[in-house]
Amino acid sequence: MAESSSSNKLQKPETKIQDRISDLPDCVLTRILSFLPTKISVQTSILSSRWQHLWQHLSVLDFKDDSHYYHYHHSERFKSFAVMVNGVLNLLRNPRGIKKMTLECAYVFSHDQFRRVSVDTWVRSVIGPYLEELNLTLNEDDQGSYFKLPQTLFTSHNLVSLSLAGGISVRVLSSTTVRLPSLKKMIINIGLVEVPSLNALLYGCPIIEVLDLHFRPVCFDKVCVPPSLKRLRIGTKTDVGASLEIDAPDLECLIVRKITFGNVFSMYNLHNVAAAYLDVFARSTGSVISLHDLLNALSGIKHLMLSRSTTKLLLGEPPDLLFGEFRYLIHLDLKFPWFNSNSLLSLLHKCPLLQVLIIQNVKFKEQRPILGCAPQPSVPNCLVSHLNFIQFKGCQGYEDELFFIEYVLQNGLVLETMNVADISLDLQTKYDLLKRLFNVRKACEMCQFTFDTAVYPKKQLCLLKYPK
C-alpha cells in the first residue's frame, strides 16, 4: 500500500484525476448527462469523438422552452424549440426506451395547430412500456386552451411518477380503462376538471402513495381517493369546492384546501394520520357535524393546523365540540377569524398532551358575534403538565384576549415561553397592555414572556413538510 502511494506522488494529482474520469465507462458519463437539460447534453457531442454519440444513449429527456417569456416572436422561438426537440427524438439510439421525460413549454394561442400537434407528437413518442416518469408543464394563457392527454398514457404499465401542470385536460374517455399498476406518485395542478374523470383516473392506481391534486371542479362533486395513499394534498381553486371519500389506513399526512362536506360523511380510517392541515368551509349547516366527524377520525394526530375558515366552524359554545380527545396531539396551530377564549379553552381540554400552541388572529370581514362567557370548570390538562410554548400573533387588545393570556400565565405550570407578536395597537395602549401582562403572577418560574418579534419553538415539528 505504501509503495503505490509513493509512486503516485510523482504524478501531478490533477492528471491522475482526469485519467480516472476518462476511465469511467460510457454509462456513468451518460448518467451525468441525464441530469443536464437535454439541449446542453447534445452540445457535448463536440467534446471529442468519444463524446460524439454518448448523448444519444440518454434515456432521460429534459426540454424546457422559455419562448413565452419574451414579448415578441413567440412562434419563431417556439419553432426553434420544436426543431431542437424533434432533432433529439430523431437521433436518439432508442427513442422508445425513454424512461423519463420532462417537458415544459407554453400552450398558449389555442389556434396554434403546429403547437398542438408538436406537443401531442412528443408526448406520444415517449409513452411506452419503459416510461417511468413523465413531467408535463404547459403554461396556459387566459383563453384556457387545454392539451388533451393521449388515452394511451392511462395504460402505462411501468409509469411510477406523473406530474401534470397548467393547461392540460385530464379526460378519461368511457372507452378507456385506466390501468397504472406501478404509479406511486401523481401531481396534478391544472384548471377545469370533471370529477368523474378524475375518479376514473384514481381508480386505476392501486399502489399510489403520494397524491397532490389542485384543480377547479366543473361542479360540486365527491373525489374518491385510493386506499393505498400515504400522503394526500388536495385543494380546489374556487368556492365551488369538493367533498372527499377517503378510507386510507396508511395515510400519514393530510392537507386539504377549500374542501367541504357532502351529504354523507365518508372519511374513515384516518387514525394513522400524524400531521394535517385543514382548510374547509361550510356548504350547509350539516357541515359543522361533518367537521367534528373528521376531527374524530383523526384520532392519532400529532401536528394539526387549522385555517381561519375551519376554526370559524369550531367557535361555538363549549358543549358543541362533538369529537373525542386528541390523545397524541403535540402541536396545534390555529388561525382565528375572531378571538374567543371560551372556545379556545374548550379546544385545549381536548388536547391533554399538547406542548406547542400557536394562534393567530386574522382580520375577517364578518362581525364578531357576541358569545356568552361561561367560566371554565377546570384548567385544561395540557396547561398543567405539557404546554411549554404559546405564541399569539395579531393580538388586538380585546379584553377576552387579555383574559386568555393572563389565564395561561397564571395556570401554565410548565409554560416556558409566552410570545405575543404582531400587536396592532398604538404605543400607549400597547405599553399599558404589556405592563398589565408583565405584572401577572406566573405559574411557571422559568416563563419567558416575549413580545413584538415572533419566536419559534426550539424543536419544530416538521411533519407537514411535503415532498416535491
Next chain:
Amino acid sequence: MAQEASSSTSSKTISLKTGDGEIFEIEASAAKQMKTVQRLIDDLGDDITIPLHNVFSKELPKIIEYYKKDITGEITKDFEAEFVKDLNDDEVKVLFLAANYLDANKLFEFLSQNIADRLESKSVEYVRKYFGVENDFTPEEESKLREERAWSFRGIKEDE
C-alpha cells in the same frame, strides 16, 4: 490488529482504511449504503479493516458525513446545499469518483446533479478540461458538427 467484535449489531462500526493509510470508522448501517464496502465485508468479514485503495483521507470524511445524515433520515435540500457550498469543481469531482468507486448510489446521484448544474453554464473548453477529454476533432470536423447540430447551439453564447 486486534479488533473487538461488538455484541450488538445495531451499534456495530466498520473500519475503513484509505489509499493513503488512514483509518476511519463508520456505522454498519452506513456501510450497507456503499455497495462496494458491503461486498468487501461479505467477502472478508466485518471484523477486519476494509481497504479502500481508490479513496483517500481527504474525501472519505465528507462521504461518511453524508451517510451519517442519511441513516437518520435527515438529508434535506438545505443539508445538500450546505454540503457542496464550499467545494470547488475539482473537489466535487473527486467526491463523485469516490462515490462511484464505493457504489454509493444516493451520493452518486446527488453529486451527478451537482456536477451537471456546475457545468451547465460553462464553455466547451472548460468541460473538456474538467473531464480530461482530449479534443480529437480537426477544426473542420468540429465546425461541421457544430453546423449539423446548430439547432442545439442556437441561442447559446459562443465560447472564447
